[in-house]
Amino acid sequence: MALTAIEIYKYLPKTNCKDCGFPTCLAFAMKLAQKGAELSACKHVSEEAKSALEAASRPPIRLVTIGKDGRKVEVGNEVAMFRHEKTFYHQPGLLLRVKDSAAPDKVAQEMAAVASYKVERVGMQLSWNGLAIQNDGGDKAAFLAAVKLAQAHPELALVLMSDDPDTMAAALGDPAVAGRLPLIYAATEANWQKMAALAKQHKCPLAVRAGGLDALATLTEQVAAAGIEDIVVDPGARDFGDSLNALTQIRRLALKKSFRPLGYPVITFPGEKASSQEEEVLLATQHIARYAGVIVLDHFSPAMAYPLLTERLNIYTDPQKPLQMQAGVYPFGKPDPASPLLVTTNFSLTYFSVSSEIESSGFPTWLMVVDTEGQSVLTSWASGKFDAEKISKAAKNFKVEEKIGHRSLVIPGAVAVLRGELEGEFPEWKIMVGPREAVGIGPFLKQNWAR
Amino acid sequence: MPKVEAPVEKWRGRVQEVRLGGDGRKQVTVGGESTLPFLHFDGEIPHRPVIAAEVLDMPPADWAENVVSAWGDALKSPAAWAKKAAQLGADLIFLRLASAHPEQGNTSGAQAAKTVSQVMEATDLPLIVVGPDVAEKDNEVIVAVAEAARGQRLALGTVTDKNYRTIVATAMAGGHAVVAQAPMDMNLSKQLNILCCDVGLPKDSLVMDPTTGALGYGMEYALSVFERLRLAALQGDAMTAMPILCHAGYESWRQKEAKAVEGVPVSWGDQKVRSLLWEQMTALTLLQSGAEIMVLRHPRSMDVVRGVIDRLMARQGPVS
Structure with missing residues (x-):
């Protein structure tokens, strides 16, 4: 929560010396509150006041980075309860947990599957972020062996999971592992001093786990007092209901109450209470939409990864x-030069409405998408981004006349007024006015192109 | 030890309760919440969200093969279909009179009334009945259905800003409710609610359909519209407080990601798993944004989503 000018003013010397370039301390405070000035401009502010002001201007949820480059997970620093208030900024990391008790060749296979998975959506390459390696049976050698297998995939973000500080220390003892800046999971009431020391020594982020928010807040304060800043919290909630309630409370406490001890990203484990893989994916879905920062699943397959990555893209x-x-000319259902040509804007929702109607009509069709800077049909028409000139330019750029044998163009019914103008731009073309709503596209195609 | 105080929001408003179903038959009440979805620490949730099975009055022409095979022979008659849906645990039947469409058979009001009577004989679940989304035909078949099912308190649709007078008047005369659909805009939904109430429809006889976008196809727009409607309702705006109906089934299953068996990237994975997740994830995301009536297609999705609702409704004790 940002400080008001009056709150900042209390910390200033109140001498109105003008050394900062502002006529009064209050004027300077007002500029600071608007982020229009830097505190360092005041040479007279006390160290104590400086650190108090810096602490108060910290973001309400700490930004934490797991990993270095490649697919590092950068989470936290959110400012909204609901995406329409602003936006959700930092996509939660999606990771697969492997257990060191499993057969090494199976573990290696799973790691490779995660590392190599790629899928494209709306022109973006999406992939899984990384791996969590769990020390399952308490055997140090098995853990080290599993961590070693993960070294084959240095681009992946890593979570090391063991409650035993000695085992954790042994894994981090390899500079190649510690250098990846893995998340250490987890500091608990029983081991937090040793875990905090490890996090400090290796400069790694540290997860803190406790049952319930009281115990969790107590523990993060202790860990923070030991000098650890990059904290990820686990409130222990595992089922749909309790994790929704816990994660909502943590987000609200951080944003609305400026409650520092819980102002950290949250880690979740949707597989632990799921009774089927569908439930695991659905709980991960909930965690994407409702406030998780790191989501560690227990299964991985393309059929679940693709919808989850799509969900994350939507929510964020x-x-x-x-x-x-x-922008471009998109083919639907193997069109030929005689297939109809429709035109629309590049607003994704417009495109999705139009494309799914064309898709479900079953008609082979060409769809020309014009760059309207992401505006819908009527909005872009009203702002001059979807007019005859733009459409004819796009048609030339995309070499439409080479792809299409006929000379008919279907325009959205909402911009029927463009017809006259377009007939001027395309003298040899027949301009047809399509339906006003996308839902009318199927019947329209059927009526005009049925063979 | 810092004592963490639960950050409770004090809401002034409450979602409107709407009851569906007839005398001596199963009834369902939705709405009534004084908090956001499933946040038990914040307020009351007197009624759980419900699942409606989408049933057509004719065998579906273009449904995905795995949905068709899951329902089997039941698809051949709306009565058998509805009965099977009831056995599978649906709370409601969402009956779409698709055959009344001028290009799908143009069946009459009398036929629609007969179909609804048959479905009501086959199951005692409450019904939502909508026409083929062609204004004149909607009016024709819904008027006949409302007459035939007098006193059964159906939800009738689809009411839009261009076509609301006939269906609303018919619903009022027959003691029914309506489903009012607006194109994914909070203010248009509110405007339509006002239009319906201005001609005399009681507030407890209105369900909103703010339009659904499937996962990957505008779901985030639907989510934000649902959330904004619900927040406005909790802040005390009675004209946004009607329960929300959501078409996760219809919208998900017409997308390539759900339907396509071949000709898609290997990275999309197995169609049977992917398609079900597409419907279930759309449903869960929008349930958590405010939907009270979730219309689904696949029996397995009905089952899984119901299980998740159970677990979201269970209070698991204080987290702090």
């Missing part, structure tokens, strides 16, 4: 900057 789309489709 900035409502002020809607997803845009790449």
Whole structure:
């Protein structure tokens, strides 16, 4: 929570010396509150006041990074309870947990599957973030062997899971492992001093686990007092209901009450209470939409990874900057030069409505998508981004006349007024006015192109 | 030890309760919450969200093969289909009179009334009945259905801003409720609610359909519209407080990601798993954004989503 000018003013010397360039301390405080000035401009502020002000201007949820480059997970620093209030900024990391009690060749296979998985959606390459390695049977050698297998995939983010500080120390003893800046999971009431020392020594982020928010807040304060800043919290909630309630409370406490001891990203384990893989995926779905920062699943397959990555993309789309489709001419159902040609805008929701109607009509069709800077049909028409000139330019750029044998273009019914203008731009073309709503596209195609 | 105080929001408003179903038959009440979905620490949730099975009055022409095979022969008659849905645990039947569409058979109001009577004989679950989404035909078949099912308190649709007077008047005369659909915009939903109430429809006879987007196809827009409607309701705006109906089944299953068996990237994975997740994830995300009536297609999805609702409704003791 940002400080108000009056709150900042209390910390300033109140001498109105003007050394900062502002006429009064209050004027300076007002600039600081608007982030229009830096505190360092005041040479007279006490060290004590400085650290108090710095602490108060920290983001309400700490930004924590797990891993170095490649697929590092950067989470926290969220400012909204609901995406429409602003946006959700830092996509939660999606990781697969492997257990050191499993057969090494199976573990190696799973790791390779995660590392090599890639899928494309709306022009973006999506992939899984990383691995969590669990010390399952308490055997140090088995843990070290599993961690060693993960060294084959240095680009993946890593979570090391063992409650035994000696085992954790042994894994981090390899500089190649510690250098990946893995998340250490987890400090508990029983082991936190040793775990905090390890996190400090290796400069790694540290997960803190406790049952319930009281115990959790107590523990994070102790860990923070020991000098650890990069903390990820685990409130111990595992089922649908309790994790929704716990994660919502943690987010609210951080954002609305500026409650520092819980102002950290949250780690979840959707597989632990799931009675089927579908339930595991659904709980991960809930965690994506409701406030998790690191999500560790127990299964991985393309059929679950693709929908989960799509969910994450949807939830973390900035409502002020809607997803845009790449402009171009898209084929549906193997069209030939005689197939109909439709035109629409590159606002993703417009494109999805139109494309899914074309798709379900079953008609082979060409769809020309014009770059309207992500605006819908009527909005872009009103702002001059979807007019005859833009459409004819796009048609030339995409070499439409080479792809298509006929000379008919279907425009959205909502911009029927463009017809006259377009007939001027395309003298040899027949401009057809399509339906106003996407849902009318199927019947329209059927009526005009049925063979 | 810092004592963490649960950050409870004090809401002024409450979601409108709507009851569906007839005398001597099963009834369902939705709405009534004084908090956001499933946040038990914040307020009351007197009724759980319900699952409606989507049933057509004709065998579906373009449904995905795995949905068709899951229902089997039941698809051949709406009565058998509804009966099977009831056996599978549906709370409601969402009956779409698809055959009344001018291009799908153009069946009459009399036929629609007969179909609804048969479905009501086959199951005692409450019904939502909608026409083929062609204004004149909607009016024709819904008027006939409302007459035939007088006193059964159906939800009738689809009411839109261009076509609301006939269906609303018919519903009022027959003691029914309506489903009012607006195109994914909070203010348009509110506007339509006002139009319906202005002609005399009681507030407890209205269910909102704010339009659904499937996962990957505008789901986040639907989510934000649902959330904003619900937040406005809890802040005391009675004209946004109607329960929300969501078409996760219809919207998910018409996408390539659910339907396509071949000709798609290997990275999409197994179609049978992917398609079910597409429907279930859309449903769960939108249930958690405020949907009270979730219309689904696949029996397995009905089962899984119901199980998840059970677990979201169970209070597991204080977390702090």
